[in-house]
Amino acid sequence: MGCVGSKKEQDPVGKGVGDDDTLKKTQTTHYVRDPTSGNKFAQLIHLSLCLLDLENIVIALYDYEAMHEGDLGFRKGEKLKVLQETGEWWKAMSISTGQEGFIPSNYVAKDSLQTEEWFFKCVSRKDAERQLLAPGNRIGSFMIRDSETSKGSYSLSVRDSDHQSGDTVKHYKIRTLDSGGFYISPRITFSTLQELVSHYKKQCDGLCQTLTVPCISPKPEKPWEKDAWEIPRESLKLEKKLGAGQFGEVWMATYNKHTKVAVKTMKPGSMSVEAFMAEANLMKTLQHDKLVRLHAVVTKEEPIYIITEFMEKGSLLDFLKSDEGNRVPPPKLIDFSAQIAEGMAYIEQRNYIHRDLRAANILVNKALVCKIADFGLARIIEDNEYTAREGAKFPIKWTAPEAINYGSFTIKSDIWSFGILLTEIISYGRTPYPGMTNPEVIRSLERGYRMQRTEKCPKELYNIMLECWKEKPEDRPTFEYLQSVLEDFYTATESQYQQQP
Structure with missing residues (x-):
């Protein structure tokens, strides 16, 4: 079924540009x-x-x-x-x-093996839980996936339910025999994984549930068109304005009449084309399931267009404030945090920096997957209102003290911003430091002040925030550490795998 990064989706009223004859050519099957x-x-x-x-x-x-x-x-x-x-x-x-x-x-x-509907290659334990608990699956839904810890081995993940914790996912190690067979319990062995699945579909035989149906697997999004990096403006039809930010607008658009995309139109003069292209060429090499995919650019004349994958639910900030977002239970909010930490751990591993990490720059798709957007853009904005700390657009409330005072942006200043982002998530989109102006925030931070814990924020989560807000950047944790802590936030004391039945 391909790697988890490939299990995605895709799908378009207005303002079109383009020559129909030219576009029809791209539609023809050759x-x-x-x-x-x-x-x-x-x-x-x-x-x-x-x-x-x-x-x-x-x-x-x-x-x-x-x-x-x-x-x-x-x-x-x-x-x-x-x-x-x-x-x-x-x-x-x-x-x-x-x-x-x-x-x-x-x-x-x-x-x-990948042709089996129940086999999911390259899926982590946490992503297995996310997919099995997604709408459309039921008790007994299952998948077999590659083991994260033992190369060449497999794990079985099954959706379960109990009165105390509701729907959960249980994991079982599939062990390999020297002869090439497989077993979960040494009481019974199988020559193939297909035989193993067939057996546990007939009876649970020690598992939490009898296996019912394979986990739903959405058809993956087709890769972006080969070699289509700098694309003609006419190939895009801007259809619906999704929002306007400090430096431009965001549109839902269709590329070449067949691919739904998001287009960010940059205000003329907001950045130099040369600086943007240098950064964009680096940004397109950053490819991860929790990062918004940069597809293409339009830079031959202004306004510059940035073409990315389309995220149906919009920004995390807007989603959290919506009726649907307001109904998201706290465990799912923690999961949002873990997803963002996973994406930032990848950025950290690649020695890159975001510089503007906040809920407004996280996007959400229809499967409630959070992806990091606008990474790297802050560095090339040519706007004193944004780049100077006194500027009205400078995100003071999310910025680490050393970045405010000395312009020292590092992955550790991103860690500080992540702590602020956690407050946005757990409060369903509340603005940080409520009731305080930017100058008041700066003065308070200089005195060692930190945002207080709200009543609905778990103490353990607040402790993570305080770790992110340590005065010395080197004392703050890594994103890799934050990812592991947040992924196991509710299960830190439990064994990841069930004992042999």
Whole structure:
């Protein structure tokens, strides 16, 4: 079923630009002509030789309709031979037709195990819990996934329920026999994972539940079009204004009539094109499931457009203030915090800095996955109102003292901001330091003041905030540490895995 990073979604009234004839061309299905197509006998030999090399054969996990010139369409279950692996688009040949073209790599699998609906490759324990507890799944819904701790081993995750804690997820280690078989309990062994699943679907036999149906797996989002980085302005149709910020507007848009995207339009003069391109080229290398994906740019003339993946629920700040967000229970709020810490741990690992971490710069999709947006943009804004601490747009209440006083932005100043972000999340979007002006906040911080704990904030979470607000940057924790603490916030004293049944 592909990696967790690939299990995503995709889907568009207004103001369109573009030449229909030009756009229609991108809609046409094209196949690269097979060089032996004129000779049936030669084509048969070509296919036979390819079949001898089974090493690069992949199986289609989903249907794919060719969208761009040079694409190769296919049907679920079809076998293809990979000719060249480069990035997200692989060159491949259909075994059944001999046609060649580019295919989205997250729509196919090399391992036949990945074709099983219950197998989820590259899914962490925490993400397994998020997916199994998502709407649409039920008691007994399950998945088998790669083990995080034992390479080559597997884990079984099952949705359970009890009167005290409601719906939960239980995890079981699947152990491997020297002979190649599998077992959860040594009382009974299986030669394949398929046999194991079949057995526990008939009876629970010591598990928390009898297995019912595989965890729902949304069809992954197709990779962005090959080599489409600087794109024509006319290829975008701006359809709905989603909001306006300090430096521009955000629109829901459609790219080339087929891909839903978000477009951030930057106010002319807000940044130099050269500085933006240098940062954008770095930003596009940062790819993680908890970071908003940067797809493309329009920079040939102003306003600059930044094209990213579309996030249905908008900013975390707006979501928390909405009726739906107000109904989110505290454990899910902690999970939002853990997701953001996971994304920031990746930024930390890549030696990058966000510089403007707050709920307004976190976006939420329809599956309630939180993703970090606008990382790195703060550094290249050319606006004294934003860059100077006295400026009206400078986010004083989220900024660490050393960054306010000396302009010292580091991953540790991002940690401080994360502590402030935690107060926004647990209070459903309340502005930090309520009732205080920016100058009052600066003076209070200089005296050692820290925001007080609210009644609904768990003491353990407040202690994490205080760790983030240590005076010396080097005394603050890492995002990697914060991720581990927040992911296990309610289960720190429990064993991660169930004992053998």
